[in-house]
Amino acid sequence: MRLLTYNFLQCPKTKTFPLILEPTLVETIETEYNKEFILRMIPRLDWNLVRQVSRQFAFGELPQVAPKEGTQDEETLRLLHKMLLETHIKEGVLKSQDGTCYPIKDGIPNMLITQLKDE
Amino acid sequence: MHRYLVIFRDIHVEFSVPELLSVYSLVARRLNNSSAKPNLQKDSFGETIRLVSCDVETGSKKNRNIFYFASFESDHEAFLVGSRCVLVRAIIRLWSYARSHELCLKELQNLRKESFKELFLSEKDSFRCRLFSYGRRYSQGETVDRINFYSSILQQFPGKINLQNFKHEIWIVEDSFPKTGHTNEPCRTDIPSQVFVGRLVAEGCIKQVQKYTLKKRNFIGTTSMDAELAFVMANFALADDWKLILDPFVGTASILISCAAFGAQTLGSDLSFTVLKGKSEGKNILSNFRQYNLQLPLDIVRCDILHNPWRHESVMSNHMKCCGWLDAIVADLPYGVRESSREFVGEKLHSKFVLNHIPKTSRVGLDNLVSSLFDFATFSLVGGGRLVFWLPCTNEFSEYDKTNIWHPSFISIAACRQILASRFHRILFVFERKQWENDRSHDEDMSSAFLHQAPFYKDFAAKLFREEKRAEDALFRKGQWRRIE
Numbered sequence: 001m002r003l004l005t006y007n008f009l010q011c012p013k014t015k016t017f018p019l020i021l022e023p024t025l026v027e028t029i030e031t032e033y034n035k036e037f038i039l040r041m042i043p044r045l046d047w048n049l050v051r052q053v054s055r056q057f058a059f060g061e062l063p064q065v066a067p068k069e070g071t072q073d074e075e076t077l078r079l080l081h082k083m084l085l086e087t088h089i090k091e092g093v094l095k096s097q098d099g100t101c102y103p104i105k106d107g108i109p110n111m112l113i114t115q116l117k118d119e
Numbered sequence: 120m121h122r123y124l125v126i127f128r129d130i131h132v133e134f135s136v137p138e139l140l141s142v143y144s145l146v147a148r149r150l151n152n153s154s155a156k157p158n159l160q161k162d163s164f165g166e167t168i169r170l171v172s173c174d175v176e177t178g179s180k181k182n183r184n185i186f187y188f189a190s191f192e193s194d195h196e197a198f199l200v201g202s203r204c205v206l207v208r209a210i211i212r213l214w215s216y217a218r219s220h221e222l223c224l225k226e227l228q229n230l231r232k233e234s235f236k237e238l239f240l241s242e243k244d245s246f247r248c249r250l251f252s253y254g255r256r257y258s259q260g261e262t263v264d265r266i267n268f269y270s271s272i273l274q275q276f277p278g279k280i281n282l283q284n285f286k287h288e289i290w291i292v293e294d295s296f297p298k299t300g301h302t303n304e305p306c307r308t309d310i311p312s313q314v315f316v317g318r319l320v321a322e323g324c325i326k327q328v329q330k331y332t333l334k335k336r337n338f339i340g341t342t343s344m345d346a347e348l349a350f351v352m353a354n355f356a357l358a359d360d361w362k363l364i365l366d367p368f369v370g371t372a373s374i375l376i377s378c379a380a381f382g383a384q385t386l387g388s389d390l391s392f393t394v395l396k397g398k399s400e401g402k403n404i405l406s407n408f409r410q411y412n413l414q415l416p417l418d419i420v421r422c423d424i425l426h427n428p429w430r431h432e433s434v435m436s437n438h439m440k441c442c443g444w445l446d447a448i449v450a451d452l453p454y455g456v457r458e459s460s461r462e463f464v465g466e467k468l469h470s471k472f473v474l475n476h477i478p479k480t481s482r483v484g485l486d487n488l489v490s491s492l493f494d495f496a497t498f499s500l501v502g503g504g505r506l507v508f509w510l511p512c513t514n515e516f517s518e519y520d521k522t523n524i525w526h527p528s529f530i531s532i533a534a535c536r537q538i539l540a541s542r543f544h545r546i547l548f549v550f551e552r553k554q555w556e557n558d559r560s561h562d563e564d565m566s567s568a569f570l571h572q573a574p575f576y577k578d579f580a581a582k583l584f585r586e587e588k589r590a591e592d593a594l595f596r597k598g599q600w601r602r603i604e
Contacts (some may be wrong), residue, residue, distance in 0.1 A: 009429065034361070038359070041363070088186075114466075114468055
């Protein structure tokens with residue numbers, strides 16, 4: 001799962017957003033830098049979550065407000081590309097606020113609701 | 120504005136005009152970047168395109184017609200549109216048009232030289248002439264005779280004739296399709312009913328599409344979409360560079376491959392783990408993308424659209440409202456013939472089984488899938504985004520049923536029927552999301568609007584196989600299907 005997709009996922013059970021990401025295996029796969037796509041995606045992202053992810057994965061601090069169209073801030077865009085499109089979560093868990101777990105296996109998040117009975 | 124002749128391929132006839140209109144709106148948006156939000160209703164191109172036979176009062180109705188007149192701004196625009204349509208055979212800049220070769224030649228001789236100015240430009244520009252006959256096949260000699268008939272025109276051009284490497288191609292188009300039905304006219308097969316002469320501007324993209332044929336694809340399943348139709352769907356979805364397109368029933372990703380071939384970024388999701396995992400290491404969804412050197416899908420997610428895991432606009436904090444994040448949704452719903460419509464059933468598990476558990480699924484009504492697809496599309500598509508999906512129907516389907524499906528937040532663009540078997544048809548529905556600011560209806564829950572209409576696709580498998588036990592009435596009905604607390 002790429003971190004871009006993480007920004008689009010909510011908990012299907014409680015309808016809460018964002019989920020809490022707990023990765024156990026992270027991989028970086030280089031892809032072609034696509035400035036237009038990043039620019040197109042920025043207004044569709046929850047910027048608070050992007051900043052939080054950037055802190056979580058030690059990409060450094062991002063500006064308070066999302067870059068606007070026609071920005072000259074190439075550095076931020078490159079950073080966003082590296083973070084959102086090149087970082088893959090191979091294994092890990094997405095956690096909802098009520099504790100429901102959605103495992104990520106082989107990079108495929110399983111968003112089906114599993115209820116636990118541990119008594 | 121110039122007059123062009125559009126020749127469609129003689130296949131999927133119902134899809135051809137809507138596909139052309141879709142591609143036109145995409146190209147028009149690309150050409151005038153200044154107007155960020157073009158209005159589809161103002162589109163005048165749709166009014167200019169019309170069937171050729173309306174011009175000639177032939178008296179007898181033909182069962183097929185592949186010739187259409189259309190007006191484009193320029194050759195460049197016609198080229199951009201024509202070269203992206205799967206169902207277009209060619210677009211030619213029309214010089215003359217008449218009922219017979221003799222009249223056509225006379226009209227050509229009366230034309231001023233400006234009409235052929237591209238061919239008079241330089242001696243270096245080579246050209247060739249070609250006879251395209253619809254409904255007849257000519258031998259080499261007959262073809263040459265017909266081309267020689269126009270020699271008085273062709274000899275004026277300074278360029279050299281070159282059959283292999285040519286810059287311009289002149290098409291002599293003959294419509295000789297046999298008249299059908301009962302007419303008093305004597306049947307003359309030797310004279311065509313219409314003749315067109317013009318310069319070729321664009322050819323359709325069928326040659327590029329043939330590369331993607333399912334016969335040579337690495338990983339396919341029972342319901343993989345035929346490559347041509349997948350490209351038609353991608354055109355309806357306005358797939359283009361930098362767009363984000365999602366298929367919620369991805370299967371073997373046959374539709375996403377066509378979208379990715381047009382440069383779009385793709386996302387896929389499915390309920391079935393077997394297709395997401397693939398047959399083996401080198402036979403899965405990703406290997407299909409690698410086979411054609413396409414951009415890999417951004418992600419594959421396992422989910423059930425009835426329990427939607429994609430971000431809903433209402434969950435976001437107020438100052439972060441985004442007005443959608445997807446450019447298009449393409450879907451081929453599982454409608455219970457080859458693949459049954461299924462939903463995920465919640466069950467309680469011990470935590471140590473969670474990671475490797477294959478959850479239980481149960482059958483679900485197709486109308487539930489359709490209404491949740493609309494729900495999902497309403498909240499995730501950007502204004503102007505497209506929703507493209509198939510629904511099955513039997514031969515009792517009527518024009519009225521096309522209006523049966525509607526949604527207050529969407530404009531209906533097209534509904535085209537493909538006949539699969541005598542009683543089994545399917546329809547491709549295309550909807551466009553209204554701009555968010557003009558749309559207040561997303562505040563209410565509209566999902567119930569569809570369920571009470573007893574739509575034509577309900578109980579489809581039971582109707583098709585005439586088996587009562589396939590009826591969806593036996594399933595949990597509305598109100599019960601959201602039974603996971």
